Amino acid sequence: MVYSAMQFVHGAIYKEKKALIHGLKTFLLAVILLAPRLIYQKVRIDGSDYAGLIKTSIKATGIINDSSASYDEQIEKLQLEALAERLSENGYSIDYLTGSSDGDSGNEFQMLSAVKATSSDSDASDIILISTYIDSSDADAIFYDTAKIAVLESVAKRLSAMDASAEIRFLISRDPGQGRNTAEEYMSNLSSEDKQRILFELSLDLENSDEYPRFKAATVNGKATPLSDALISSIKKMTGQKVELQRSTDTDYVVYHINGIPSVLLTQHLTKESIAKKSSLVPDAEQLSDTAAIIGNMLTNAVSKNSTAFIDSIRSMDMREPGSGSFVRKAYPESLSMMKISEELGVRLTETGMKDPDGADIYSGNLYLLTFDTPSEVYFHINDKGLNRITVNTKGLSRSKEELTQILKNLFGEPEVKDSVRIWTDEEYGSRYHIAEADLSDTFDNIVSDGYSLYITAID
Numbered sequence: 001m002v003y004s005a006m007q008f009v010h011g012a013i014y015k016e017k018k019a020l021i022h023g024l025k026t027f028l029l030a031v032i033l034l035a036p037r038l039i040y041q042k043v044r045i046d047g048s049d050y051a052g053l054i055k056t057s058i059k060a061t062g063i064i065n066d067s068s069a070s071y072d073e074q075i076e077k078l079q080l081e082a083l084a085e086r087l088s089e090n091g092y093s094i095d096y097l098t099g100s101s102d103g104d105s106g107n108e109f110q111m112l113s114a115v116k117a118t119s120s121d122s123d124a125s126d127i128i129l130i131s132t133y134i135d136s137s138d139a140d141a142i143f144y145d146t147a148k149i150a151v152l153e154s155v156a157k158r159l160s161a162m163d164a165s166a167e168i169r170f171l172i173s174r175d176p177g178q179g180r181n182t183a184e185e186y187m188s189n190l191s192s193e194d195k196q197r198i199l200f201e202l203s204l205d206l207e208n209s210d211e212y213p214r215f216k217a218a219t220v221n222g223k224a225t226p227l228s229d230a231l232i233s234s235i236k237k238m239t240g241q242k243v244e245l246q247r248s249t250d251t252d253y254v255v256y257h258i259n260g261i262p263s264v265l266l267t268q269h270l271t272k273e274s275i276a277k278k279s280s281l282v283p284d285a286e287q288l289s290d291t292a293a294i295i296g297n298m299l300t301n302a303v304s305k306n307s308t309a310f311i312d313s314i315r316s317m318d319m320r321e322p323g324s325g326s327f328v329r330k331a332y333p334e335s336l337s338m339m340k341i342s343e344e345l346g347v348r349l350t351e352t353g354m355k356d357p358d359g360a361d362i363y364s365g366n367l368y369l370l371t372f373d374t375p376s377e378v379y380f381h382i383n384d385k386g387l388n389r390i391t392v393n394t395k396g397l398s399r400s401k402e403e404l405t406q407i408l409k410n411l412f413g414e415p416e417v418k419d420s421v422r423i424w425t426d427e428e429y430g431s432r433y434h435i436a437e438a439d440l441s442d443t444f445d446n447i448v449s450d451g452y453s454l455y456i457t458a459i460d
Contacts, residue, residue, distance in 0.1 A: 047238065047286070047289035047292070047293040049158070049289075049293070050154045050158060050288075050289040050292040050293055050296065051286065053153070053154035053157050053158060053292070054150045054151070054285045054288050054289050054292060055285050057149060057150035058146055058147075058150050058282060058283060058285060060082065060086065061079055061082075061145075061146045061149055061150070062146070062282065064079055064082060065142055065146065072136065072137075073108075073174065075142065075145075076110075076134055076135070076136045076145070076174040077110065079134070079136075079145065079149060080096075080110065080112045080134075080172065080174060083112060083114075083153060083172070084096075084112055084114070086153065087114040087153065087156055087157075087170075090156065090157050090160040091116070091160050092115060092116055092156065092160070092170075093114070093115040093117065094112070094113070094114055095112075095113040095115070096110065096111065096113070097110065097111040097113065097182065097185060097186055097189065098110045098111075099181075099182075099185045109173060109174060109175040109176075109177070109182040109185070110173070110174040110175075110182070111171055111172070111173040111174070111175075111182045111185075112171070112172045112173075113170070113171055113186075114156060114170040114172075115167060115168070115169050115170075116156070116159060116160065116164060116167065116168040116169075116170075117167055118165060118166055118167045118303075119163045119164060119165070124197075125165070125166055125167050125197070126165075126166040126167065126198075126199040126311065127166065127167045127168075127169060127194065127197045127198045127199060128166050128167070128168050128169070128198075128199055128201075128299065128302060128303065129169050129171060129198060129200070129201040129202070129256065130152065130155070130168065130169070130170050130171065130201075130202050130203075130295065130299070131170075131171040131172070131173070131179065131183065131201060131202070131203050131252055131253065131256075132148045132151075132152060132171075132172055132173075132179070132203065132205065132251075133172070133173045133174070133175050133178055133179030133182070133251065133252055134148060134149070134172060134173070134174055135174070135175065135176050135178075143283060144206050146282075146283055147206055147270070147283040147288055148172070148204060148206060150283065150285075150292075151291050151292045151295065152170050152172060152295075154289075154292045155170075155292050155295050155296045155299065156170050158292070158296055159296065159299060162300070162303070163305075164303040164304075165303050165304065165305060165307060166199060166302065166303045166311075167197075168299065168303065171183075171186065173186075178250060178251045178252060179203075179251055180251070180252050180254065180255050180343060182252065183252035183253075183255035183256060184255050184339070187255060195259070195261075198256075198261050199262075199302075199311065199314055199315075200227050200261065200262040200263065200264070200302075200314055201253060201256040201257075201261050201263040201264075202227075202231070202264055202295065202298070203251050203252055203253035203256075203263065203264070203265045203266070204265075204266050204267075204268075204291070204295070205266070205267045205268075206267070206268050206269075206270060207267055207268070207269050207270070208269065208270055208271075209269030209270065209271060214241060214268075214269050215235050215239065215241060215266065215267065215268055215269070215291075215294070216243065216246055216248075216265075216266075216267040216268075216269070217231050217232050217235065217243050217245055217264060217265070217267075218245065218246040218247060218248035218264070218265040218267070219247065219248075219257070219263070219264055220248070220249055220253070220254050220257040220258075220263065220325065220326065220346035221247060221324055221325055221326035221328075221346055221367075221368050221375075222245065222246060222326055222328070222368075223245075223321065223324075223326075223368060224245050225262055225264070225314075225317060226262075226310070226313035226314050226317065227262045227263075227264045227314060228245050228264045230298055230301065230302070230310060231264050231266060232245065234294045234295075234297045234298040235266075235294050237297060238290060238293040238294045238297055239290050239293075239294070247328075248265055248267075249343060249344060249345075249346050250265070251265060253265045254343050254346055257322065257323065258323060258325075258342055258343070258346065258347065258348045259323070260319075260322045260323040260348070261322060262314055262317060262321075262322050263322075266294065268287070268288075268290075268291045270284065270287060271284075271287075318374075320366050320374070320375050323347065323348050323366065324346075324347065324365075324366040324367065324375035325345040325346035325366070325367045325368070326345070326346060326367060327345065327367045327368070327369055327431075327456065328368055328369065328371075329426070329428075329429055330345070330429060330431070331344075331429045331430055331431075332387070332431045332456070332457075332458040332459070333345060333386065333387050334386065335386060336384070336386045338363075338382060341380070341382065341386065341387050345365075345367065347365040347366060347367055348365060349363040349364075349365055349380055349382075350363055350364045350365060351363055352364050352379070356389075358381075358388070359383065360382055360383040360389075361381075361382050361383070362379050362380065362381055362382075363380045364377065364378070364379055364380075365377075365378055365379075365380060367390070369392065370407050370408070370411070371407055372397075372398075372399075374398075376392055376393065376396060376397060377392075377393040377396050378390050378391060378392050378393065379391045379392075389455055389456070389457050390455060390456040390457075391453065391454075391455045392453075392454040392455060392456075394451075394452060394453060394454055397454075401435065401451065401452045404435060404454060405422065405435060408422075408424045408433055408435070409424075411424070411426075412424040412425065412426060412433070420437055421434050421435070421436045421437075422435045422436075425459060427459075430458055431456055431457070431458060431459065432457050432458070432459055433454070433456055434453075434454070434455050434456070434457065435452060435453070436453045436455075437451075437452055
């Protein structure tokens with residue numbers, strides 16, 4: 001463009017027709033080359049397209065916050081009721097789920113479900129879950145509640161007119177347990193047909209940070225899936241940030257994963273400058289707009305008419321991956337609750353009907369272990385004192401005893417030998433790894449290799 005302008009000026013000053021023609025040709029070439037990019041910038045959807053919706057939502061929640069004299073669960077109920085009314089006006093079907101995690105009225109939870117029906121047969125279409133939780137226990141929590149509601153509401157409104165090939169369910173739970181109690185209740189109330197229709201679940205959480213506004217992507221076991229790849233791609237496309245996949249068992253998404261649903265967690269770190277505004281309960285709309293754009297872009301790609309390749313990649317996942325937990329440098333669970341043990345490891349505990357010689361009940365499941373690339377079948381020994389032992393099905397391992405021994409030496413050094421059992425101690429995470437020549441329990445004659453066994457216990 002600059003060169004073209006120079007040619008025009010030169011031709012006009014010196015009356016040179018050749019320079020004018022050359023300037024015109026250069027101008028036309030520049031237009032041809034730049035036009036696709038200009039059109040793309042005009043039609044692409046990014047954070048700026050969500051800014052207005054974010055601000056409107058923040059204003060709506062602010063009216064309720066300002067009218068309340070205290071920070072309690074009443075605010076949460078009012079916010080969910082008001083949000084339900086706003087989304088209903090945008091064509092969403094609204095439903096509520098209520099319950100109590102332990103029968104104590106002080107631990108009641110509630111979930112708002114806003115459903116966008118598919119344009120096809122709703123009884124056979126895929127279901128996509130988008131979830132977050134709120135907990136207005138103090139001013140800090142209300143600040144984050146306002147932000148979470150704004151993000152999900154803006155995405156829901158933006159997609160309200162879209163011709164979607166899958167049913168989208170926006171779930172917002174009022175639950176001090178980071179949404180896990182509500183998610184568990186929600187899953188238990190679904191029909192088996194609906195569970196089979198769920199394609200994937202995406203959870204949103206917010207944290208404060210001293211660093212530049214940034215995002216995290218995580219799966220329960222830290223292993224990449226087509227779903228996590230899609231989220232990371234959306235983050236890069238909408239913000240330019242590069243994100244490495246992490247492992248996390250925080251928030252409600254772990255419950256969906258445990259139930260065999262591919263799940264991924266998007267966490268945004270808000271800066272101090274944004275957190276400083278919490279006194280007026282007004283989050284930074286610009287930062288939240290980027291979050292909304294990430295989710296909106298990912299959903300649009302998943303439910304558009306050209307989403308076949310993405311959906312096929314989700315459906316073609318190894319069925320052992322959804323629901324497989326992780327014990328890769330993981331703290332040994334200390335909880336007495338089976339649900340908590342399951343959540344800490346990110347794995348479903350399936351009854352086997354067996355007991356070990358000490359009377360502990362044995363449950364089966366799949367875990368990623370050590371440096372293994374695929375999940376391994378394991379057995380959990382659980383009694384009234386909690387998780388007593390994790391026994392690995394060594395028949396299903398691709399590593400020999402010698403290879404396992406070398407892996408453990410590389411990680412923890414030379415073993416302690418006690419009664420012909422080699423023991424490696426992970427002091428940082430409070431776990432012990434044992435390799436024995438043969439398993440001591442008759443219960444496992446047909447489960448572990450008759451040549452050796454591998455099991456994990458807590459440090460005494």
